[in-house]
Amino acid sequence: MKNSSNDILKQIFGFSSFRPNQEGIVEALLDNRDVFAVMPTGGGKSLCYQLPAHMREGLCVVVSPLISLMKDQVDAAKANGLDAEFLNSSLSPKERYQVFQALDNHQLDLLYVSPERFAMPEFMATLKQARVSFFAIDEAHCISEWGHDFRPDYLSLSMIVKYFPKVAVAAFTATATHKVSDDIVNKLGLRNPHLTRASFDRPNLFYQVVPKESLDLQILEFLHERQGESGIIYRTTRKSVESTAEFLQEQGVRALAYHAGLTPKQRKENQDRFNRDEVHVIVATIAFGMGIDKSNVRFVLHGDLPKNMEGYYQETGRAGRDGEPAYCRLFFSRGDIVRIRYFIDQTEDPNERQVAEKQLFQMVRFAEANVCRRKSILGYFGEDYAKDNCKTCDICMGDVERSDATIPAQKIMSAIYRSGQKFGAVHIADIVVGAKTQKIKQMGHDQLKTYGAGRDEDKKYWRRMIDQLLAQDCLIQNQDNYSALELTSKGQLVLRGKQGFEVILQKRGKRKSFKGMTGDYCQPLFAQLSNERLRLAQEEGVPPFVVFSDRSLREMALYFPDTPEQMSGISGVGAAKLEKYGDNFMTIVEMFKHMHPEEAQKRSLLKVPIKIQKKRKKAGKTLLETLALAEQGLTLESISQMRGLTEGTVSQHIEKLLEEGQGKELDVDQLLETSRRLKIEELFNQHSGQSMKQIIEASGDTVTYAELRLVRAFMQVM
Numbered sequence: 187m188k189n190s191s192n193d194i195l196k197q198i199f200g201f202s203s204f205r206p207n208q209e210g211i212v213e214a215l216l217d218n219r220d221v222f223a224v225m226p227t228g229g230g231k232s233l234c235y236q237l238p239a240h241m242r243e244g245l246c247v248v249v250s251p252l253i254s255l256m257k258d259q260v261d262a263a264k265a266n267g268l269d270a271e272f273l274n275s276s277l278s279p280k281e282r283y284q285v286f287q288a289l290d291n292h293q294l295d296l297l298y299v300s301p302e303r304f305a306m307p308e309f310m311a312t313l314k315q316a317r318v319s320f321f322a323i324d325e326a327h328c329i330s331e332w333g334h335d336f337r338p339d340y341l342s343l344s345m346i347v348k349y350f351p352k353v354a355v356a357a358f359t360a361t362a363t364h365k366v367s368d369d370i371v372n373k374l375g376l377r378n379p380h381l382t383r384a385s386f387d388r389p390n391l392f393y394q395v396v397p398k399e400s401l402d403l404q405i406l407e408f409l410h411e412r413q414g415e416s417g418i419i420y421r422t423t424r425k426s427v428e429s430t431a432e433f434l435q436e437q438g439v440r441a442l443a444y445h446a447g448l449t450p451k452q453r454k455e456n457q458d459r460f461n462r463d464e465v466h467v468i469v470a471t472i473a474f475g476m477g478i479d480k481s482n483v484r485f486v487l488h489g490d491l492p493k494n495m496e497g498y499y500q501e502t503g504r505a506g507r508d509g510e511p512a513y514c515r516l517f518f519s520r521g522d523i524v525r526i527r528y529f530i531d532q533t534e535d536p537n538e539r540q541v542a543e544k545q546l547f548q549m550v551r552f553a554e555a556n557v558c559r560r561k562s563i564l565g566y567f568g569e570d571y572a573k574d575n576c577k578t579c580d581i582c583m584g585d586v587e588r589s590d591a592t593i594p595a596q597k598i599m600s601a602i603y604r605s606g607q608k609f610g611a612v613h614i615a616d617i618v619v620g621a622k623t624q625k626i627k628q629m630g631h632d633q634l635k636t637y638g639a640g641r642d643e644d645k646k647y648w649r650r651m652i653d654q655l656l657a658q659d660c661l662i663q664n665q666d667n668y669s670a671l672e673l674t675s676k677g678q679l680v681l682r683g684k685q686g687f688e689v690i691l692q693k694r695g696k697r698k699s700f701k702g703m704t705g706d707y708c709q710p711l712f713a714q715l716s717n718e719r720l721r722l723a724q725e726e727g728v729p730p731f732v733v734f735s736d737r738s739l740r741e742m743a744l745y746f747p748d749t750p751e752q753m754s755g756i757s758g759v760g761a762a763k764l765e766k767y768g769d770n771f772m773t774i775v776e777m778f779k780h781m782h783p784e785e786a787q788k789r790s791l792l793k794v795p796i797k798i799q800k801k802r803k804k805a806g807k808t809l810l811e812t813l814a815l816a817e818q819g820l821t822l823e824s825i826s827q828m829r830g831l832t833e834g835t836v837s838q839h840i841e842k843l844l845e846e847g848q849g850k851e852l853d854v855d856q857l858l859e860t861s862r863r864l865k866i867e868e869l870f871n872q873h874s875g876q877s878m879k880q881i882i883e884a885s886g887d888t889v890t891y892a893e894l895r896l897v898r899a900f901m902q903v904m
């Protein structure tokens with residue numbers, strides 16, 4: 187019987203169900219149909235082409251704009267057991283040769299390439315021979331001049347449909363206004379594509395705005411609550427990036443800076459170290475982000491007001507790609523508005539200025555209005571958020587103070603109504619405070635009943651009140667008539683006293699921290715699991731999230747899986763990862779249970795949701811069995827043979843045992859030949875501070891991870 191895409195989803199990727207829209211796209215590609223998909227960051231676009239690439243005969247060619255991301259993407263695909271390679275300028279001639287051989291032998295599911303290859307005729311000829319099943323164009327908005335990230339190289343992709351008239355083309359993007367969308371479909375020449383436009387809602391992101399007071403200290407306080415989690419702190423200028431990063435470093439936080447003033451090499455290095463969880467915090471300008479596929483960014487802080495909602499959405503969107511809860515906090519002060527206005531005023535082009543003004547207004551409205559933040563963001567993208575309470579923003583969670591402002595609102599709206607709904611915000615505020623302007627005299631507006639009714643507050647107050655009324659849909663601005671303010675039906679209800687009007691006051695002082703979504707997983711175990719993840723990642727030279735996502739680790743720390751059946755029930759644990767890493771993580775769980783029987787007891791009633799039954803050779807191996815064999819004086823090699831485990835797993839058992847203070851009788855020279863042990867100690871001394879991967883390379887591949895780990899474990903207890 188043929189496997190369905192649902193089975194493959196479970197077996198290969200270890201996921202129990204498709205995300206919204208994924209299935210439709212996969213089916214279309216299995217039918218060799220063109221696809222155009224707009225899905226937000228973290229929506230799971232890669233899976234949409236990787237899964238059919240695996241299921242279909244032939245090669246899927248993936249076009250991806252950033253060389254820096256390609257390797258991670260390929261590593262991630264390989265970790266799931268797919269046959270993937272990439273071709274770009276970073277490969278050595280030998281590596282390139284190997285990729286071409288794999289192509290010639292039709293061994294690959296996926297080939298990642300950069301767009302400029304498509305301008306090379308010989309590359310097109312190669313592809314002709316390669317039995318291409320379909321093309322996947324990632325970040326497809328790069329083909330549009332209207333988009334924010336146009337890359338001329340992408341234009342050559344329009345050749346694809348001409349050279350390969352029978353091969354399907356799938357285009358993916360996270361940022362498409364409708365104008366950009368149409369442009370992509372046209373430029374690529376997609377033929378009656380399967381169209382998907384996913385919601386831009388990111389339900390796992392918690393949005394919050396807090397008053398900015400002493401920013402650096404506020405950031406520090408936040409970081410103290412979230413130790414060990416990865417996050418990005420955005421600031422607007424290079425100077426502010428540096429000063430915040432320096433402050434944090436002085437306070438003992440391992441934070442790095444990122445901005446366009448650093449050398450490309452430094453930038454890359456800082457980004458890599460963040461990607462690889464070597465540092466948890468990066469302080470950056472908006473120059474940082476495009477090259478980030480890191481799935482476990484747990485928070486994004488904005489130290490300053492962003493210029494527009496699109497930018498804010500993209501930046502916060504880098505949090506929580508793995509679907510796990512993540513936190514977005516904007517520190518807001520009205521002083522930032524003044525700063526942005528200053529720049530707007532310098533703009534020559536009146537159109538540009540108007541656009542910038544409008545964007546600023548939308549941003550301020552997001553920060554200040556008594557409107558669900560999520561509704562506000564989605565509204566910006568033209569999406570209607572239907573729920574009354576999103577439960578994942580400060581407004582909906584009641585984490586702000588509200589204050590009744592019905593009377594001031596009525597004063598404003600009455601002034602608007604009585605002056606005929608023909609005037610803009612400046613003039614209306616003048617009426618309410620009772621200003622003596624030329625225009626007021628001319629129009630006779632000093633005769634209105636509301637003239638001077640708001641004398642007790644200043645003009646700024648009334649301008650803000652108008653902003654609030656606009657934000658909460660009590661007023662609209664007439665686009666044709668110099669932004670004249672008009673009442674909406676909601677506004678009329680408030681004016682006639684049929685409905686109240688509230689504004690929010692930002693709560694000062696300590697606010698309750700948001701714990702609702704994190705779930706009841708065991709944090710000490712999570713910490714151990716993520717150490718193991720980091721160690722494996724370093725050994726293999728891949729980012730930790732390629733090994734397992736945060737979600738996978740959290741589920742492990744919730745369900746305590748210690749058999750392959752249970753392990754394969756964990757989200758993100760497919761067959762390849764189970765085979766490769768399962769033992770390592772089960773060992774840690776097992777050890778943890780051994781050391782903390784009360785925790786284990788608590789969890790024993792929880793059942794891992796079993797995704798699929800897999801026949802597996804062996805279950806329930808114990809560290810103590812390894813210990814017993816080692817104590818009998820067997821070598822690493824023979825223990826591994828007897829137990830049917832890899833040497834790596836056995837040496838890991840021994841390492842664990844030693845760490846826990848067991849196995850004091852063991853002798854490294856019994857497990858390993860003395861000459862090898864000496865050689866490895868020598869290597870460690872010569873290359874201290876380097877990763878195991880580097881040491882193995884330095885040795886010319888004459889030693890193994892298992893041996894290194896074993897010797898290191900003994901060196902540490904001596």
Ligand code: ADP
Pocket residue numbers: 201202203204205208225226227228229230231232233479481507508509735757
């Ligand atoms: P995008 O490219 O759309 O930003 P990715 O393809 O990088 O998103 O996927 C984001 C994360 O979501 C990855 O960690 C991926 O493993 C995970 N993911 C994708 N599809 C699913 C699914 N059906 N169930 C659970 N997790 C998924």
Ligand code: MG
Pocket residue numbers: 231232324
């Ligand atoms: Mg992607």
Ligand code: ZN
Pocket residue numbers: 558559560561575576577578579580581582583
């Ligand atoms: Zn909300």
